[in-house]
Amino acid sequence: MSAIASRDVWKRYGNGVVALRGVSFSVERGRLVALLGRNGAGKTTWIRIASTQLLPTKGTVEVLGFDVVSDPWSVRELIAMIPQEGAPLDILTPFEFVYSYLLIRGYGRSEAKKRAREALALLELEPYIKTTIGELSGGLKRRVLVATVLASGAEVLFLDEPTLGLDPLARRSVWRALREAKKMSGTMLLTTHYMDEAESLADEVIIVHQGKVMFSGSLEEARKATNHRFRVEVYGDLEIDGYDRIKLKGMTIFYVGEDETEDILKMAIAKGYDATVKTTSLEDLFIKLTGEKIEEGV
Ligand SMILES: Nc1ncnc2c1ncn2[C@@H]1O[C@H](COP(=O)(O)OP(=O)(O)OP(=O)(O)O)[C@@H](O)[C@H]1O
Ligand SMILES: [Mg+2]
Structure with missing residues (x-):
C-alpha cells in the first residue's frame, strides 16, 4: 500500500x-x-x-x-x-x-x-x-x-x-x-x-x-530527463536556426551540448547581448516543462 x-x-x-x-x-x-x-x-x-x-x-x-x-x-x-x-x-x-x-x-x-x-x-x-x-x-x-x-x-x-x-x-x-x-x-x-x-x-x-x-x-530520472549538459541564457531575443529554445521575457534559453555553447555565445555577443553558461540541473527540467517552448529542428 x-x-x-x-x-x-x-x-x-x-x-x-x-x-x-x-x-x-x-x-x-x-x-x-x-x-x-x-x-x-x-x-x-x-x-x-x-x-x-x-x-x-x-x-x-x-x-x-x-x-x-x-x-x-x-x-x-x-x-x-x-x-x-x-x-x-x-x-x-x-x-x-x-x-x-x-x-x-x-x-x-x-x-x-x-x-x-x-x-x-x-x-x-x-x-x-x-x-x-x-x-x-x-x-x-x-x-x-x-x-x-x-x-x-x-x-x-x-x-x-x-x-x-x-x-x-x-x-x-x-x-x-x-x-x-x-x-x-x-x-x-x-x-x-x-x-x-x-x-x-x-x-x-x-x-x-x-x-x-x-x-x-x-x-536521478529528473536530471537525465534534462537531456543536455548546458544551459545558455542569453539576455535578449536571439533566434538561431536548428536549436530548441525557450523564450522568457527579455531572455532566450538554449539547451545544448558542450560543442555548441561557443557558437551561441558568439552569436549573442555579436548582437550585443550578455550571456551565461551553466551546467543543467533540476531547474532546467522545470523550465523546459513549464516555460514556453519554441521547437526548431531537432
Ligand atoms: N479559493 C479559491 N477560489 C478560487 N480559485 C482559487 C482558490 N484558490 C486557488 N485558486 C486558483 O486555483 C489555481 C491554483 O492555485 P494554487 O493556490 O493551488 O496554486 P499553487 O501551485 O499553490 O501556487 P503558488 O506557488 O503561488 O502557491 C490558481 O489559478 C488560483 O488562482
Ligand atoms: Mg501554493
Missing part, C-alpha cells in the same frame, strides 16, 4: 477556475517528495484536498489506504500539515505552542514536553522558546511550525512551502531537521520554489503545470 495515492484528481473552484486536471501519482512510505510548479499550478489546492480541508470535484486521494473524502477523521489522525500562509499563535511562546498542539493530538503531558523540547532544539529554536511568538521574526515563526509538525510524529507530513521567507542558513537548518525526521520513517510531501531545496532533500519530484502532472520520478 502506498503512503499517498492520488488518482485522477480534479478541482473546479466556485468561480469556475479549474485548478487540477486529473492529478495522479503515488508516494511510497518513508519517501520525501517535492511537489514543484509555477505560481498557480495547483500545488496548494492538491495539498488542501489531501489534508481533508477541501473536497475534490472528481477523483480520490488515499493516505495510508484511507480515503480523504469518505474517511477524513482517520486521515487527520495520521497526518500533520503546514499551510502555505500559516503562522503559529502570536500570544503563546514556541514551547507553549508546540506543547499544546501535542496535548490536543493526544500525547500525555510528559511525552508532549519531551517531544516539544526535542523538536524545538532540532530547529535551533532553543534561544527563543520563552519569547512570545508575536515578537519573533517571520522566519522564526515559520520554523516554529516546522518544529510543531515534526514533533507530532504523524506518519505523513504535508508541508506547503515550509521554508517560505527563511534565510539561506535557516533553510539549511530546516533541511537538516527534515532529514532527521525522515530517518524515523515519516513520509513527507513538500512544495517549494527553490530547486536547490528539492535537489538537496527530495527522493522524488513531481512537476505540475496548469493542474497536470508533467513529470514524476526520482531526482
